[in-house]
Amino acid sequence: MGPMYDLFPANLPSGIVHLKSILAKDTQDALARATKQVSKTAEFSHARTKSGGIYSAEMTNCGEFGWWSDSQGYRYTHIDPRSGQPWPKVPKSFTETLTMVLAGTDHSDFRPDACLINHYPDTAKMGLHQDKDEADFSQPIVTLSLGAAADFLIGGFKRSDKSIKLLVESGDALIMGGKSRMRFHGIRKIYPGTSPLPGLDGRLSLNFRKAT
Ligand SMILES: O=C(O)CCC(=O)C(=O)O
Numbered sequence: 001m002g003p004m005y006d007l008f009p010a011n012l013p014s015g016i017v018h019l020k021s022i023l024a025k026d027t028q029d030a031l032a033r034a035t036k037q038v039s040k041t042a043e044f045s046h047a048r049t050k051s052g053g054i055y056s057a058e059m060t061n062c063g064e065f066g067w068w069s070d071s072q073g074y075r076y077t078h079i080d081p082r083s084g085q086p087w088p089k090v091p092k093s094f095t096e097t098l099t100m101v102l103a104g105t106d107h108s109d110f111r112p113d114a115c116l117i118n119h120y121p122d123t124a125k126m127g128l129h130q131d132k133d134e135a136d137f138s139q140p141i142v143t144l145s146l147g148a149a150a151d152f153l154i155g156g157f158k159r160s161d162k163s164i165k166l167l168v169e170s171g172d173a174l175i176m177g178g179k180s181r182m183r184f185h186g187i188r189k190i191y192p193g194t195s196p197l198p199g200l201d202g203r204l205s206l207n208f209r210k211a212t
Helices: 023-042 092-102
Strands: 017-020 057-060 066-070 073-077 114-120 126-129 142-147 150-156 162-166 173-176 183-188 203-209
Touching: 023 057, 023 092, 023 114, 023 142, 057 066, 057 162, 066 114, 092 142, 092 203, 183 203
Parallel strands: none
Antiparallel strands: 017 173, 057 114, 066 073, 114 203, 126 183, 142 173, 142 203, 150 162, 150 183
16 A cells, blocks of 8 residues: 555645655664664764764764765765765665655655764754755755654744644654755654664664755
8 A cells, every 4th residue: 555645744834745654664673774784884973063063863874975074064975084985885775665655756756865874862852954965955855764753843944933843753754855845954852762663772864865
């Protein structure tokens, strides 16, 4: 059975698509296991902002490009700046799952070249921000959620605009595209102890992007 679009909240801004529970449990497990493999080559670590701040989420990447932040600022790189090695290849399970998720949406032709993976320990957050290091803002951002539930904030086009709160849970996909591609967004809260996946504490997000 395909996605049941009529079950999704009707009050989300145009361009935001929340595909609730679209990933079967065994798919979620496979993605979490593949993430573990990626992190054996490119380990999770807390990136720093240019000004020396530290992200409370841990990050790594796979794909042709990875997003990184350090004393040189935000950017996409071919290599992991920590090791000097290329980012690991995108696992087949990621690509296959993304294709399944996007089938039947307006973004079935999306071909990302970067996957930023965030791991949020129970106390981590991510402040409101826009994703604007990519070359073409007509390309969406697609995020798969695994593990603990979280409050995802969707704001406006200025940081000070009001945001709405969306509960994202393990197995959900969220698309930010079209008119909503440049909305501020962030993670306000992780719900500790809610991960349904054995061996995964906290929350993982797989963030597919077209960097170039
Ligand atoms: O973890 C998420 O769901 C959002 C992550 C995010 O906004 C980002 O990495 O830019």
